[in-house]
Amino acid sequence: MIVLETERLTLRTVSLDDAEFILRLLNEPSFLRFIGDRGVRTIDHARAYISSRMIESYERNGFGLWLVELKASGGPAGIAGLVKRDTLPDVDVGFAFLPEFWSNGYAHESAAAAVRHGLETLALPRLVAITDPDNVASIKVLERAGLRFVRMVRLGDDVPELRLYSSDGEAP
Template identity: 25%
Template sequence: MIIQTERLILRPFTEQDIDALYLMNSNPAMLKYIPTVPFTDREQARELFHNVISRDYQQRGFGRWAVEHKADNKVIGFCGPKFIPEYNEVEIGYRYFPEYWGKGIGTEAAQAAISVFPQFGITQIIALILEGNIGSEGVAKRIGMHWREPSEFMGHKVNVYAKVL
């Protein structure tokens, strides 16, 4: 476990989370503001786990973390740091199943996550938020991030939010 809050546990993803990763990356509502094509096969989630998430943990000592809801003991999304080579900075990213939207979970998890970032040598963060994603911008603002600039990432217009920890 990385950290827990009253309602949530943030922890590294494991092989047992591949089904949750598949659902997160195949749900059209969850991908509305994510510049990627929806998964169509669970093998894609397995590859994501082994070739991206696990590799980040090994190479950087951190990566996206599973967010587990204590009340129902299931992974409901992710929150955590990821090094973005195009910016040479660490991004905080978060994504949750729609049934958990509007309950303060994004802010709760993000506040908990950034409280431990210094343990991983992370002293400043950015958030790359696709234009129109008001929910994610709200979370960024509530955790003390400030709009820095418009930019482009993966061929999409984004707003860059930033914070020094």
């Protein structure tokens, strides 16, 4: 199902048929470093992840991480969307792309569309985002999407501090 369209991109729900793409994306060094290791190593793991995490979020929340496809080729380039984490009270914005698609503004285009969708269509009171202080590209994407730096946060024991952003410059 198509959820959002931008000038160059289509954002649609992920299905079990996207397992090969999700397997590759979740094992990219950049994903492992800046987002984390989801332990997805096989096509079957990827199918289970899509079902228990991505489709589960669409059903539970009415939003989630969507597949970003290029209109020009029809092929998948990354994921972007909205995530409700147990560790944060507000809904947060997430995105990740395969390296061959970086630096084309696709992350910005899809993240900005997800932010507008969350605040305008879903009328969420606030959106937040967290990112590693070394993730310069992600920081640029968040700031260009209109999010503002709030403070450093630590979302668990023995995990590094992250930069917390929000749509209104505040976050509990």
